[in-house]
Amino acid sequence: xxxxxxxxxxxxxxxxxxxxxxxxxxxxxxxxxxxxxxxxxxxxxxxxxxxxxxxxxxxxxxxxxxxxxxxxxxxxxxxxxxxxxxxxxxxxxxxxxxxxxxxxxxxxxxxxxxxxxxxxxxxxxxxxxxxxxxxxxxxxxxxxxxxxxxxxxxxxxxxxxxxxxxxxxxxxxxxxxxxxxxxxxxxxxxxxxxxxxxxxxxxxxxxxxxxxxxxxxxxxxxxxxxxxxxxxxxxxxxxxxxxxxxxxxxxxxxxxxxxxxxxxxxxxxxxxxxxxxxxxxxxxxxxxxxxxxxxxxxxxxxxxxxxxxxxxxxxxxxxxxxxxxxxxxxxxxxxxxxxxxxxxxxxxx
Ligand SMILES: C=C1C[C@]23C[C@H]1CC[C@H]2[C@@]12CCC[C@@](C)(C(=O)O1)[C@H]2[C@@H]3C(=O)O
Ligand SMILES: O=C(O)CCC(=O)C(=O)O
Ligand SMILES: [Fe+2]
Numbered sequence: 001x002x003x004x005x006x007x008x009x010x011x012x013x014x015x016x017x018x019x020x021x022x023x024x025x026x027x028x029x030x031x032x033x034x035x036x037x038x039x040x041x042x043x044x045x046x047x048x049x050x051x052x053x054x055x056x057x058x059x060x061x062x063x064x065x066x067x068x069x070x071x072x073x074x075x076x077x078x079x080x081x082x083x084x085x086x087x088x089x090x091x092x093x094x095x096x097x098x099x100x101x102x103x104x105x106x107x108x109x110x111x112x113x114x115x116x117x118x119x120x121x122x123x124x125x126x127x128x129x130x131x132x133x134x135x136x137x138x139x140x141x142x143x144x145x146x147x148x149x150x151x152x153x154x155x156x157x158x159x160x161x162x163x164x165x166x167x168x169x170x171x172x173x174x175x176x177x178x179x180x181x182x183x184x185x186x187x188x189x190x191x192x193x194x195x196x197x198x199x200x201x202x203x204x205x206x207x208x209x210x211x212x213x214x215x216x217x218x219x220x221x222x223x224x225x226x227x228x229x230x231x232x233x234x235x236x237x238x239x240x241x242x243x244x245x246x247x248x249x250x251x252x253x254x255x256x257x258x259x260x261x262x263x264x265x266x267x268x269x270x271x272x273x274x275x276x277x278x279x280x281x282x283x284x285x286x287x288x289x290x291x292x293x294x295x296x297x298x299x300x301x302x303x304x305x306x307x308x309x310x311x312x313x314x315x316x317x318x319x320x321x322x323x324x325x326x327x328x329x330x331x332x333x334x335x336x337x338x339x340x341x342x343x344x345x346x347x348x349x
Contacts, residue, residue: 064180071281096207106143170300171197219285225267227301275310
């Protein structure tokens with residue numbers, strides 16, 4: 001198991017959110033991460049994560065295989081309008097380009113999921129990442145109207161439209177994933193066997209400003225996502241790396257995005273639901289010296305009050321369930337506090 005033990009701390013850190021990274025000329029100590037514990041990168045490797053077309057007749061097998069090996073893959077043929085993705089990026093860039101004081105009007109408040117600031121996982125670390133984020137768990141209107149009192153509808157309309165599109169796509173992909181394990185709609189008690197799978201939808205935007213010394217900073221520390229699946233729009237700027245962990249020599253692979261594709265990550269709650277058959281993928285984001293980078297992950301999880309444990313059909317007679325059941329909120333709390341050890345804490349002896 002990969003760890004970032006150099007930074008293990010026992011308190012929850014409160015970071016100063018008020019720093020405007022776009023004006024920082026030097027990577028100071030608080031931004032300097034010594035990632036000496038981590039596996040090497042793939043500078044010369046030509047390896048790529050699986051690319052799967054949603055219209056492929058063999059889709060179920062291909063998705064199933066990708067989830068049991070990499071835990072991450074790219075999808076093409078997903079049908080999300082290019083124009084909508086462009087508008088998402090435009091509005092995201094418009095938000096992050098605002099002066100820091102204006103963005104802070106939407107600052108995430110203690111205990112809230114939504115809002116502007118550093119990634120929640122940062123509370124585990126002393127250091128600061130070279131990025132800023134904006135989380136929208138519900139409608140962004142309340143936050144956006146603080147930022148742009150007279151002019152927030154355009155931002156909100158795009159975010160709502162994109163979220164709706166993502167929710168439908170996430171539901172479709174999750175059914176394909178589960179059907180590869182011969183799980184059918186009746187096996188999920190919390191969802192009506194209707195077309196769309198019921199669940200929580202969280203849209204998040206990341207911004208990685210240009211960095212004077214990318215070798216000392218990290219955009220997003222290595223982590224697995226917590227929910228069922230993530231649909232990531234990584235934009236056309238390089239930076240995302242995933243850990244290839246299904247062979248003896250774990251190593252980082254840079255994601256070379258097929259134009260137009262979206263990236264699907266298996267998250268920890270799906271890892272739990274499938275009793276470990278699908279593995280949540282460890283990934284990180286690097287920063288660039290010459291240009292900033294935008295990315296937008298959409299997190300799809302279970303309905304708020306649903307307990308998620310391994311599906312009975314997937315627990316073997318000899319092994320039984322590997323994890324105890326948990327609700328999404330509790331899991332997000334564990335993740336903030338224990339980082340990559342959160343999943344281990346739920347392991348049954
Ligand atoms: C629905 C989610 C998923 C969250 C928490 C909450 C909103 C923000 C998401 C992220 C985004 C950045 C990485 C991460 C690790 C983080 O710190 O914040 C993610 C986290 C998780 O997957 O645990
Ligand atoms: O920026 C990226 O490509 C990855 C971001 C990410 O992993 C996340 O927000 O969870
Ligand atoms: Fe992630």
